[in-house]
Amino acid sequence: MIGNLRGLGAGLLIALVATEAACGDRDRPAGAIEGGRRPRALVVSRAASQRAAAPAASKRILFGDLHVHTTYSIDALVFSLSLFGGEGTHPLADACDFARHCSALDFFSINDHAEGLTPERWERTKQSIRECNALAGDPEDPDLVAFVGWEWTQAEGTPEAHYGHKNVIFPGLSDEELPARPITSLPPGTMGRARGAWLLRGLQVIGAFGWDNAADLLWLIQRLTEVPDCELGVDSRRLPPDCRENASTPAELFEKLAQWGFGTLVIPHGLAWGKHAPPGARIDNQLSRAQHVAEQQRLIEVFSGHGNSEEFRTWRELETDHEGEPVCREPTPDFLPCCWRAGEIMRSRCGDLPEAECQARVEEARHLASKAKNSPHRVFPDTRPEDWLDCDQCRDCFKPAMNLRPGQTAQYSLAISNFESPKPLRFRWGFIASSDDHRARPGTGYKQFARPRMTDARGFQSPWVDRLSRRWIIGRQRDAQRAQAVSEEVRGFRDLLDVERVASFMYPGGLVAVHADHRDRRGIWDALVRREVYGTSGPRILLWFDLLNAAGSPAPMGSAVVLSEAPRFEVRAVGGFVQKPGCPPESRGALSAQRLERLCQGECYHPSDERHPIVAIEVVRIRPQARPGEDVAPLIEDPWRRFSCEPAAAGCVVEFEDPDYLADGRDSVYYVRALQEETPAINAANLRTEFDAAGRALRTTPCHGNYRTAFADDCLAPIRERAWSSPIFVDQPAHTARAPGGPD
Numbered sequence: 001m002i003g004n005l006r007g008l009g010a011g012l013l014i015a016l017v018a019t020e021a022a023c024g025d026r027d028r029p030a031g032a033i034e035g036g037r038r039p040r041a042l043v044v045s046r047a048a049s050q051r052a053a054a055p056a057a058s059k060r061i062l063f064g065d066l067h068v069h070t071t072y073s074i075d076a077l078v079f080s081l082s083l084f085g086g087e088g089t090h091p092l093a094d095a096c097d098f099a100r101h102c103s104a105l106d107f108f109s110i111n112d113h114a115e116g117l118t119p120e121r122w123e124r125t126k127q128s129i130r131e132c133n134a135l136a137g138d139p140e141d142p143d144l145v146a147f148v149g150w151e152w153t154q155a156e157g158t159p160e161a162h163y164g165h166k167n168v169i170f171p172g173l174s175d176e177e178l179p180a181r182p183i184t185s186l187p188p189g190t191m192g193r194a195r196g197a198w199l200l201r202g203l204q205v206i207g208a209f210g211w212d213n214a215a216d217l218l219w220l221i222q223r224l225t226e227v228p229d230c231e232l233g234v235d236s237r238r239l240p241p242d243c244r245e246n247a248s249t250p251a252e253l254f255e256k257l258a259q260w261g262f263g264t265l266v267i268p269h270g271l272a273w274g275k276h277a278p279p280g281a282r283i284d285n286q287l288s289r290a291q292h293v294a295e296q297q298r299l300i301e302v303f304s305g306h307g308n309s310e311e312f313r314t315w316r317e318l319e320t321d322h323e324g325e326p327v328c329r330e331p332t333p334d335f336l337p338c339c340w341r342a343g344e345i346m347r348s349r350c351g352d353l354p355e356a357e358c359q360a361r362v363e364e365a366r367h368l369a370s371k372a373k374n375s376p377h378r379v380f381p382d383t384r385p386e387d388w389l390d391c392d393q394c395r396d397c398f399k400p401a402m403n404l405r406p407g408q409t410a411q412y413s414l415a416i417s418n419f420e421s422p423k424p425l426r427f428r429w430g431f432i433a434s435s436d437d438h439r440a441r442p443g444t445g446y447k448q449f450a451r452p453r454m455t456d457a458r459g460f461q462s463p464w465v466d467r468l469s470r471r472w473i474i475g476r477q478r479d480a481q482r483a484q485a486v487s488e489e490v491r492g493f494r495d496l497l498d499v500e501r502v503a504s505f506m507y508p509g510g511l512v513a514v515h516a517d518h519r520d521r522r523g524i525w526d527a528l529v530r531r532e533v534y535g536t537s538g539p540r541i542l543l544w545f546d547l548l549n550a551a552g553s554p555a556p557m558g559s560a561v562v563l564s565e566a567p568r569f570e571v572r573a574v575g576g577f578v579q580k581p582g583c584p585p586e587s588r589g590a591l592s593a594q595r596l597e598r599l600c601q602g603e604c605y606h607p608s609d610e611r612h613p614i615v616a617i618e619v620v621r622i623r624p625q626a627r628p629g630e631d632v633a634p635l636i637e638d639p640w641r642r643f644s645c646e647p648a649a650a651g652c653v654v655e656f657e658d659p660d661y662l663a664d665g666r667d668s669v670y671y672v673r674a675l676q677e678e679t680p681a682i683n684a685a686n687l688r689t690e691f692d693a694a695g696r697a698l699r700t701t702p703c704h705g706n707y708r709t710a711f712a713d714d715c716l717a718p719i720r721e722r723a724w725s726s727p728i729f730v731d732q733p734a735h736t737a738r739a740p741g742g743p744d
Helices: 010-017 040-053 074-078 092-101 119-134 198-203 212-226 250-260 338-348 355-371 410-415 463-474 493-497 521-530 585-590 593-600
Strands: 060-065 107-110 145-153 165-170 265-269 299-304 430-433 511-516 533-536 542-547 560-562 568-574 577-579 607-611 614-622 636-644 652-657 668-682 697-699 716-725 728-731
Touching: 040 060, 040 607, 060 521, 074 212, 074 493, 092 107, 092 119, 092 145, 092 585, 092 593, 107 119, 119 145, 145 521, 165 250, 250 265, 299 410, 299 533, 338 355, 410 614, 410 636, 430 716, 511 521, 521 533, 533 542, 542 668, 542 716, 542 728, 568 614, 568 668, 585 593, 614 652, 636 652
Parallel strands: 060 107, 107 145, 265 299, 299 430, 430 533, 560 728
Antiparallel strands: 060 511, 145 165, 165 265, 430 511, 511 533, 533 716, 542 568, 568 652, 577 607, 614 636, 614 668, 668 716, 668 728
8 A cells, every 4th residue: 555656766676676686578467267156056045044134124235345456556566575475466366266265255346556557457457357247147146246446545744635545446347337547646747757767777687586576566667657647637538548647636536537427436445544644634624525526435444454444532643832843742541642652762762861961852852753744663763663662553442543543534524514615514424344455355354364364464574684674664773862853755665665563453354245135236336325335344244224213214324314303223233154164165166276275375254054142232423513613522422322232143133212313403423333242353452562550551562564473373362343334314404403414
């Protein structure tokens, strides 16, 4: 997940390929799909088991993954290198076979980073997805539906200019239903600055040593520099197919997509992940009619293999004074600022310095770390992750994103309003989860195993390579007794390779579930557009959430209604199946033993007849801002209600109402979480922090992606896996509302 490619050139490749380079003048194909359609009897039997769990349900629940990368994404290709313990390339065909025969999904989409999709790769992407669908059998009753898309990957160093990442997905498959080219987030001229780099020219004369993946990377970067930027100001439909089309803001992206006129879903994801979002980033800058087109941006990804972006917290990761200068606040029981920790690291290094000088250097370290944006650890380049304890992390979030940005969370987004027009604008999106997998493995969360393969945790597997590269990636400590300023130049490719701190916050992916009228392409797409969707952290939890007293009939999750009485709701949840070891006969028969082992790592979705019990239902209520400047924190009630569930194979059913709705006179948003019993999960304890009696962090034991944690160690800890419903938006009638609702 590269924020941008502005740093491409000689420097970006030195540490990466100097030890693993080869000449190459070719691209990799999309691969060959090996397995065919799953037996119809298997699909029918699994549908029957769902009906048995919910005989009154009129729609079927289908599970998928709308965030999947192959090694056509540059970052995925980088981390496929053996330097990082990579397995080699994973082409598009792998995603099709994995979705069918490893994770047994109903649908998925390909979302390679647009920045790395040459015209040839875009054509191969479309063709491979067509081939995957062609094997699905009857188009009205397919075993698997595959969608075409890409990821628009934007990141900037300032909160005002940062918009984050978005997956763009299309319902159709033919050339007439898809854009001629993907749209990147690169400013024009970005790739041209890498053209002719001396290292690229020099590496072309190096003999072939069999390091094919490094050769692929060199070939790709060189090819990308050859693709010209599209002419500015020209309608997308009139541009040649072999140019690179760029959109540096969401407004530009939406404008270009509108020119094609296709049905499109644009899904923001991972917005709260502090690896890319700068401290202080808030989603407010996207709540405008130019930067947010509600008809297309109807969903948001609240969970992926890169963490949970749902939960708001009141602590601020960035504080500033009246002049806009960063200020380092003292720790609180629930949050340790990295800037403060930088001061304590400096204090431990004072040695025989005079007390006044020591304190001055402590304050200096705090100030420099506050100004270092995403990289406070670089003020002391010789430190290790353990030295920073759990600074800047959410201590009580479920599978949190690293360095959570509260102003980018889903809860925060639902609480804010834009009052620039008489009718306030608000975000109204459904909740989904997906994997953000970078090894062509859709739906990795079916079992908690093989951490280095089923998550994006990675790192240098050789101690000497780690030591050799660290100085280039992190920097050199010039004075052990003094913090040092962090240069803006560390952003870009070197920031991508700074993976040591991130590995403890990588998980097997989540799933998106749809309530569909039919299991075909149109049925799935229509459910996504209706927002009749939910997300899970991996298990196939069955979840229904309905407003019972909506006009006409119950309104399902994702609905927006006007109500003049207290809303009444029903929640029904059934736990996911307990998994059996290994792979079912259908998977073993569909793929060769070698391919089954490489793709599935010997473990597939293999449900038993037993389900995990649901232990609790939590209700979150959010009342969006009713006036400019209203404090957001009191408007987010999490949980507003909590219901314990008795363990039962039939699941849990809860009814509740909101008696405050009419008295408050405010529009309200409700969604629910269904929690399963505790089970072991990868990285569920993150940094495995130990605290003293006062709640202060004493030490951490990170789950490294590199050689420092055993390759076979899955870093398991107990946690309650869960499902998040899409919200139901309940608006006051116009004559009683104190604040009118936004558009649907």
